[in-house]
Amino acid sequence: MNKKTYIAMVPSPGLSHLIPQVEFAKQLLQQHNEFIVTFIIPTLCPLTPSMQQVLNTLPPNIEFIVLPQVKHLPEINLEPATQMKLIVKHSIPFLQEEVKSLISKTNLVSLIFGLFSTDAHEVAKQFNLSSYLFYASGALSLSFFLTLPNLDDSVSSEAEFLESAYETVNIPGCVIPFHIKDIPEIILCERSNVNYKIFLEVCQKLTLVDGFIISTFTDLEPDVIRVLQEKEKPCVYPVGPIIRNESNCEDNINSMCLRWLENQPPNSVLYVCFGSGGTVSHEQLNELAFGLELSGKKFLWVVRVPSKDVNSAYFVGAKDDPLEYLPNGFLERNKENGLVVPSWAPQVEILGHGSIGGFLSHCGWGSTLETVVNGVPVIAWPLFAEQRMNARLLTDVLKVAVRPKVDDESGIVKREEVAKCVKRIMEGDESLEIQKRIKELSDGAAVATSEHGSSRKALSSLALKLHNF
Incomplete structure (x- = not known):
């Protein structure tokens, strides 16, 4: 037996x-x-x-x-x-x-x-x-999803559900109300929608x-x-926090990233990655590129083939070379200041490296925990699922992140806003306050x-x- x-x-x-x-x-x-x-x-x-x-x-x-x-x-x-x-x-x-x-x-x-x-x-x-x-x-x-069946029962029509039920939502245990823009899009479909x-x-x-x-x-x-x-x-x-101790390494990319980081000053590099499946549009990719360049800060950027579908890489990766979609001359102009890698990088090792001073993140929960454990300030750039809720938690409850403003007309984050957010988390008094708070959370994770x-x-x-x- x-x-x-x-x-x-x-x-x-x-x-x-x-x-x-x-x-x-x-x-x-x-x-x-x-x-x-x-x-x-x-x-x-x-x-x-x-x-x-x-x-x-x-x-x-x-x-x-x-x-x-x-x-x-x-x-x-x-x-x-x-x-x-x-x-x-x-x-x-x-x-x-x-x-x-x-x-x-x-x-x-x-x-x-x-x-x-x-x-x-x-x-x-x-x-x-x-x-x-x-x-x-x-x-x-999870607390919000547990309340969803009750919210669904409380309204009598799809129109009422969309227009009033989620104008603001109070989530049990959360000190701030959540606005409609913070809620996963799947929940805002009409109630007859299969999703x-x-x-x-x-x-x-x-x-x-x-x-x-x-x-x-x-x-x-x-x-x-x-x-x-x-x-x-x-x-x-x-x-x-349940996180990986090491990435599933692709040796060449792993060693290239870490070698490059070894040659950078402490807390000087912004790591940019939208998780295992997140993508942005070609227009947004260009604005992000120009914004990173405009900030004057060093960066390590994991680039994916752009798509209007924000989760296009979730199940299947693209076959094109992502670097071909970057603005003309971007790689040459930034070869001293930045490292751009296609599709994948050893995130665990990168976030734990002493040269990293910030993380532009999609706010998936795995990335959220990894940045908290390593005490790295965040630019919160959510794309889909519950990522907007995580972003709100990081920015407005825990106050360890800044969130770029989306342009009302184009629906994208402009390059000037990207540069502004990079500087907010990597220099000045606001940056010091954020660093202090996320260090406290990092210590709390170690104790837990x-x-x-x-x-x-x-x-x-x-x-x-x-x-x-």
């Missing part, structure tokens, strides 16, 4: 969902080696090289199973969140078979799944397993789980965490994950629950 306790994890599709759940599994097993974890991965298409690399380098006590590819989705032009939900939904028969097989061979006790894998809860229920939502973003957005209906279904299932495992920590979101923990169910486990810290205690409490189910 195998004495190990087994847990199955079902991440939401996509690299940016797989990585934090893998890092959580590593953290759990590092501190509680009596568990074995099996990842069961829903797919629409073959795994990307980056995802394959993550899976191929898992430690021995983490196994993985890739489910058969879903043949097709019923509609085209779906939001990424909707695509992810439907991929998992159509993978449920495959998931059932794998869970049944694991139960026959192991002491499987629980399913832990991502936000867009909530259909896995039904499988957990079917096989009498405990179920936990691993929430890879912050407590703030909205499917996301509402996700939110309606949230309270069915046994617990929320959240990649945050008490000092970062104290009031929201307190409000979530006051509810009798589900239990809340703030176990973060220390031996007697709040996140370590939360993880131990979760491990005990998993054992005793």
Whole structure:
């Protein structure tokens, strides 16, 4: 009889969902080696090289199973969140078979799944397993998503829903109201829209789980965490910050970036990156380029092929050379002041380098945690999903970021505004205040994950629950 306790994890599709759940599994097993974890991965298409690399380098006590590819989705032009939900939904028969097989061979006790894998809860229920939502973003957005079903019930028409329900929203545990512009676009669709209906279904299932495992920590979101923990169910486990210790390195780019950074003064370089799937339009790419040049500050910029679709690189990368889309002469003029790399850079190592003095970020939660842990001031440039909520948290609640103003006529951030924001976080009194505040958060993150810290205690409490189910 195998004495190990087994847990199955079902991440939401996509690299940016797989990585934090893998890092959580590593953290759990590092501190509680009596568990074995099996990842069961829903797919629409073959795994990307980056995802394959993550899976191929898992430690021995983490196994993985890739489910058969879903043949097709019923509609085209779906939001990424909707695509992810439907991929998992159509993978449920495959998931059932794998869970049944694991139960026959192991002491499987629980399913832990991502936000867009909530259909896995039904499988957990079917096989009498405990179920936990691993929430890879912050407590703030989770608190809002938990209120969405009630907000949806409170209005009687689509027009009323769009015009009044979200003029401002008070999120439980947050000290400031959120405006309509801060809310994920998928929620602002008409209620008959398939993307909205499917996301509402996700939110309606949230309270069915046994617990929320959240990649945050008490000092970062104290009031929201307190409000979530006051509810009798589900239990809340703030176990973060959960971030990578190292990037999945592409050696040539890795060494090139770090070599260049070694030759720059301390706190002198702005790192510019829009996450694993974010893109901007060609017009915005040009304005950003000219703005970086105008600022006179050093920069390391990860450039992607521009697109009017802000998440065009989420599932599939572009084949063109991104550098071809930069303004004429930009690379030559800035060869002494900046380093531009196509598509990917070793973000973990870059943000931890002493020459980095600022981060122009899309405010995905993984990047948010990495910049907090490393104590790097932020220019908040959200693109999609809950990133605008994260940006508002960074700028108006935590006050460790500045946010560029969008031009009313063109709908883009002009070069002068880019340059202004770069200077705001990298020179002057405002910069010093921001640096002081984010250093305090960085210290708080270190304390939370220390031996007697709040996140370590939360993880131990979760491990005990998993054992005793």
